[in-house]
Amino acid sequence: MGFFIEALIGGLMTGMLYSLVALGFVLIFKASGVFNFAQGAMVLFAALAMARFSEWFPHWGGFDSKLLANVLAFIAAMALMVVVAWLIERLALSKLVNQEGITLLMATLGITYFLDGFGQTLFGSDIYKIDVGLPKDPIFLLESVFEGGVLVNKEDLYAAAIAAALVIGLSMFFQYTSTGRALRAVADDHQAAQSIGIPLNRIWVIVWSVAGFVALVAGIIWGSKLGVQFSLSLVALKALPVVILGGLTSVPGAIIGGLIIGVGEKLAEIYIGSKIGGGIEIWFGYVLVLFVLLVRPQGLFGEKIIDRV
Template sequence: MAFFLETLIGGLMAGMLYSLVALGFVLIYKASGVFNFAQGAMVLFAALAMARFAEWIPLWTGITHPVVANGLAFIAAGGVMFAVAWLIERLVLRHLVNQEGATLLMATLGITYFLEGLGQSIFGSDVYKIDIGMPKDPIFALESMFQGGILINKEDVIAAAIAAALVAALSVFFQKTATGRALRAVADDHQAAQSIGIPLNRIWVIVWCVAGVVALVAGMIWGSKLGVQFSLATVALRALPVVILGGLTSVPGAIIGGLIIGVGEKLSEVYLGPFVGGGIEIWFAYVLALVFLLFRPQGLFGEKIIDRV
């Protein structure tokens, strides 16, 4: 029982991190109706900015206190992501209003390769580390209930708590604020939203800025765990099944989908892996996503598409 709970908790914590990356896809889709393939590149670019600013700020300012230096690096990286979001809206999206979804999709693919190349040119292509002070030593919990207790990684707990707090804040933002309701209106119909006075360009800037902050937090956490390297962009691919499972337009769906994928990967690898030779954790999420595409393509919480003739 203790081993099962240990695996379950590990899966839930991994699922929260998947949810955090998936949120970037959901945010952009809710505002523009396009699947943003640039989200992985945004995570990588934000992580590179965070890592490099954390190195440069002590050299530029003489500030060596790690908390202050990391805080300034986070603010600087956030400013960079805001600038990236503004430029994307100004130079790309503004000229593609009311275009076909395929056109917007190709635009995000172009943004992906541009950000990857720009990140390498500005910040370098080495492997960098992000040290934000999260403890990496494991702890033993529930020792009174189970012999030896349950092994839990402190870093995973803190990372999951940060992800959960950000997800909760974004859920409230979308459901309770006027800007959040405007974002949903823009997603439903660009022309109708414009006709009632919703400034489409400003809404797109806001949502790309929010997605940039989400990418920064995701990049900071994943960079702290795995190191900042160009393979970090592929982390976003692990979030694709989460979006398919939860639904492209649902923030709660991104949360639930991430938790299901995270737990499913860990449990299947531990309990089914020995019978099939292992490696289930790599493809489990994609097979589950394929099943949903066949039988429920809108996901658990997505909106059904009803065509009336």
């Protein structure tokens, strides 16, 4: 039983990180109505910026100076992501207002390749480390309940807590702020939102900036775990089934979908993969989503679209 709890906790923490990446997809889709294929590239670009800025800022020795360098690097990386968001809106999205969804989709594909190439040109293509002080030592929990306790990685625990706090904050932002309501209005109908005075350009800059912030946090966490390298952009592929499972327009859906897939793939790998040779974690989420879509095409929490003729 202790081993099952250990696997369950590991799956929940991994699922929360999937949810964090999936939030970037949901934010852009809610504001523009298009699936943002550039989210993975944004995670890589933000992580590269954080890693390189933390190297370039001076360290004067001791914990305080390292903390200061990381704080300055985070602020600089966030400022860079806001500039990227402004340029995306100014040079691409503002020219494509009220265009077909496929046009915006192709625009995000172009942004993906640009950010991948420009990020490596600007910051280099080596493997970089991000050290923000997250403890990496494992700890044992529930030793009085299970023999030997439950082994949990401290870094995963802290990362999951940070991701959960950010998810809760963004959910409240969408529900209880005027900007969040404006974002939902823009997602429903661009032209109607403009007709009642909602500045579409400003809303898109805000939502891409928020998505950039989410990408930066996700990039720091994944970069701390895996190192900052080109393959980091592929983390977004793990979040695709999360978004589809939860529903493209649902922030809570991204959370629940991430937890379901994180736990499901971990348990499937342990209890089924050991019998058939492993590798289930790679495709489990996609197969699960396929079966869910056969029953509920809009996802678990997505809005059902009804066309009246």
